[in-house]
Amino acid sequence: MQNLILANPLDNITRIEYHGQPVLTTAQLAELLSTPDRIVTAQNLIYNFKNNATRYVEGKHYFKVEGDELTTFKSIMKNSNDVPKNTARLMLWTKRGVARHCKSVGTDIAWDVFERLEDTYFNVEKILKDAPLKSISEYKIAIALTRLAAHADDPYMKKRLVAEAANRLLGEKVFAVPVSTPVVQLTLFK
Numbered sequence: 001m002q003n004l005i006l007a008n009p010l011d012n013i014t015r016i017e018y019h020g021q022p023v024l025t026t027a028q029l030a031e032l033l034s035t036p037d038r039i040v041t042a043q044n045l046i047y048n049f050k051n052n053a054t055r056y057v058e059g060k061h062y063f064k065v066e067g068d069e070l071t072t073f074k075s076i077m078k079n080s081n082d083v084p085k086n087t088a089r090l091m092l093w094t095k096r097g098v099a100r101h102c103k104s105v106g107t108d109i110a111w112d113v114f115e116r117l118e119d120t121y122f123n124v125e126k127i128l129k130d131a132p133l134k135s136i137s138e139y140k141i142a143i144a145l146t147r148l149a150a151h152a153d154d155p156y157m158k159k160r161l162v163a164e165a166a167n168r169l170l171g172e173k174v175f176a177v178p179v180s181t182p183v184v185q186l187t188l189f190k
Contacts, residue, residue: 014080014155015121015162016092018063018073022122023092025082032113033105040105046091048104061097065090079155095122142168 013032016023024032026042033040049056056062065073066089073090077083083090093101095118102114142165149161167173 013121014077014082014159016077016082018065018092021094023063023094024098024117024121026091026093027084028082029093029098029101032117033102033107033110040110045101048101049091052100052104055100056097061094061100063092063094065092079153139169142166 013024013028016025016028026045030040030042030045033045049062058064070087070090074083074085098117099114102110145161145165145168149158149165152158152161163176
């Protein structure tokens, strides 16, 4: 049996860092693990988590964000649909937590998604560190693009700028640049 994946599900995922490491929200993880023949919902993941609570360690497999910290986190992520506006607590899954969820889901596609997450989402720094720089000018352009991304309000523009910066640093198109309509036309001067 051949698995057919029409689009890379990672193309539409906002990269979130928490306490210096990449994490996924429960909603993001559910979206990644869902397939046309098997829908995985956030409720499924929380149910699996509760039934296997002894196998998950807070700070190692997940972070529970609530209270003032959640309010601050929501304000940072205000333009993202990945954080429900009226949630009282948010679970953020680390690489190890995502691996445990993929094991619980147990499908070939879940493992394929985890492998892609492992190669890209959770290892962006390693990819960039190991990549040879094409030229100093490409490096300077990439730095400027990341600075623009840090101040972009539109999440799609932020994703586009970060992907373009990474591609320039690597000297090839490794990361897909999300398609969106730019809010503002940018003109680069030489």
